[in-house]
Amino acid sequence: MRVVNVTADAETFTCNAYLALGDRPVLVDAGAMDGVVDAIRDHTDALDAVVLTHQHGDHVQQLDAVLDAFDADLAAYDSHPRRDTALEDGDTLEIGDEEFEVVHTPGHADDHVAFVSDSTIFSGDVVVHDDGAFDYGSFGRTDMPGQSREELIASIREILGRLSNPVEHMYAGHGGEFHGDVRDVVETALERAEKREPKYPE
Template sequence: MIRNLAADVGGFTSNAFLVAGDDPDARTVLVDPGNEFDVVSRVEAAIDGLDAVVLTHTHADHIGNVDAVVEAFDVDVWGYNPDHPLVDHALADEEDTRLGGHDYRVLHTPGHKDDHVCLIRGDGAVVFAGDLVFADGGFGRTDLEEGDRARLIDSIERLLASTDERLQELHAGHGPSVHRDAREHVELALRAARTY
């Protein structure tokens, strides 16, 4: 199960994806808790407990609710930069982490922010893209601190090279998720980032 708990929230927040699974090895994870809405009550309404928080990156709209989630569920936070005060454990490039009932490969994808990662499911069917790429060919802004267009393009190229036709679902940090032919949206984002 992948559910966006911020789907109907207006205001300054990212999407907040609750990922759960049915098998005994499943780990219930909140990918990017979002900001400025009561994500705790939404987690509680959806599931009995939470095992971890995983961050795609540490911009305020993705991490504003971290403290409330940690306090409510007594969970650790995983992110690429272990020196960030909210991160308890490092996600290493090319290593696996468990989300729901699947292992996901961590892909370091800077350009929007230095600590940005994407998460690719082991079977290649699903990616959590953070703010690297969005539905319909959108891509992350590079006018903020640590933003770099050339690095962003390199990261989109890396994501594209790390996926194939099996990629069906793309869950981005903002906007709608894509549920079929997701790789085409990544290709569109690469073309747009190179052009605009």
């Protein structure tokens, strides 16, 4: 499966929006970058679906534009006016050419989900490789209203319980993609989150 970060050239704040190419072309998150539709069209003329890790603005600002341009289905955990498929924990879905399990991972957002296959994780914002706060294992912020460090810690533990060995590809909502021992990165993020110290000290 080939995965392309179609918002990699963004000049304004956005999440990473990943185009998974294969038997079923799927976009994981739509991002907030103007021109994302053209960036997708650089790689494919067809898009079967957009799947959302969560509905924070930096992940969905360009959602309508993408859905309109490709007549794609929308799969999301939480309700959305354009949702075609409601995702629940434990569901499976095809992304690219792999089967992924949906893992409900609240803490950063109540509707947050990650997608885990035998080789790959799309982790959204719950756990990332690097994000300016930490390298090689960081975690989503939990200092905003409605967020919970305790729920986030439980979610990272849940991800570890669902990872097969070895998962080698990690595509997170922010920072760089990672190829290697994903379990070790996630365990490092968990250790840091469990210290319960502010992620961004003042």
